[in-house]
Amino acid sequence: LPYVATRAIPLRCTDYSETSQVVALITPDMGQIHALAKGSRRAGKKVKTTPWQRLEHYDCVLSMRTKGNLHLLTEWKMRECFPIVHHDLPCQWTGYMATEIVLSCTSENVEDGKTYNCLLALLRRMQRGMDCDMARFVFLSRALRIIGCAPVTDHCVQCNGPLHGLTRFSPAGGGGLCGDCAHSDPQGTAISRGTLAILTRLGTQAGPPPSLRLTRGQRDEIQRAFNEQIQYHLGRPLRCGRFLSVFMD
Ligand SMILES: [Zn+2]
Numbered sequence: 001l002p003y004v005a006t007r008a009i010p011l012r013c014t015d016y017s018e019t020s021q022v023v024a025l026i027t028p029d030m031g032q033i034h035a036l037a038k039g040s041r042r043a044g045k046k047v048k049t050t051p052w053q054r055l056e057h058y059d060c061v062l063s064m065r066t067k068g069n070l071h072l073l074t075e076w077k078m079r080e081c082f083p084i085v086h087h088d089l090p091c092q093w094t095g096y097m098a099t100e101i102v103l104s105c106t107s108e109n110v111e112d113g114k115t116y117n118c119l120l121a122l123l124r125r126m127q128r129g130m131d132c133d134m135a136r137f138v139f140l141s142r143a144l145r146i147i148g149c150a151p152v153t154d155h156c157v158q159c160n161g162p163l164h165g166l167t168r169f170s171p172a173g174g175g176g177l178c179g180d181c182a183h184s185d186p187q188g189t190a191i192s193r194g195t196l197a198i199l200t201r202l203g204t205q206a207g208p209p210p211s212l213r214l215t216r217g218q219r220d221e222i223q224r225a226f227n228e229q230i231q232y233h234l235g236r237p238l239r240c241g242r243f244l245s246v247f248m249d
Contacts, residue, residue: 031112171232
């Protein structure tokens with residue numbers, strides 16, 4: 001069986017037997033994989049092993065089983081840690097949300113490996129002290145693009161014209177609706193043109209300008225739009241979605 005060396009961020013670590021763990025990992029080259037870390041919880045005398053921890057950054061070696069099966073971790077070492085994700089409450093919840101999205105929306109394939117970079121960038125931004133809301137919005141914007149459900153926010157999805165008038169946000173329609181087309185989705189929610197423009201900036205390669213400051217109202221509108229978009233595509237609300245608004249100030 002082939003051995004593969006890769007980097008990984010654990011999304012979920014579950015105790016298995018007395019001494020081991022089963023971990024769900026996002027990797028750059030294989031997407032989401034599940035693996036057994038034998039003896040990871042054993043207090044070793046000779047070789048010191050430490051249990052896997054979610055949302056840290058690892059180097060590891062896997063003994064690969066057939067696709068979709070539990071692979072075997074043969075070596076691992078933490079290469080980078082993100083204490084803020086475990087100690088700061090808003091960052092913690094942002095971590096939960098990101099984890100839930102990557103767990104729910106990726107599987108074992110190369111293409112989904114792109115979400116690894118996206119998640120790593122989020123963790124690094126939060127650790128560097130970037131505004132947690134902004135870091136989360138940039139992550140959401142890029143992650144939704146990778147998994148193929150980014151909303152259109154730079155023109156009306158119905159008539160392809162500019163977003164003028166009393167604009168709405170319609171996940172079922174695929175994004176923003178202009179005032180003239182707003183009636184096409186009665187479930188759509190009101191969203192300001194300014195917020196749609198910010199959503200567009202968030203989705204660009206360069207990302208939002210460092211000088212961009214968001215008002216409380218804009219933060220709420222942006223998070224709500226993402227929540228609605230994700231809920232529509234997952235077919236259920238995010239488990240942690242309702243907690244996030246509590247921390248936004
Ligand atoms: Zn329109």
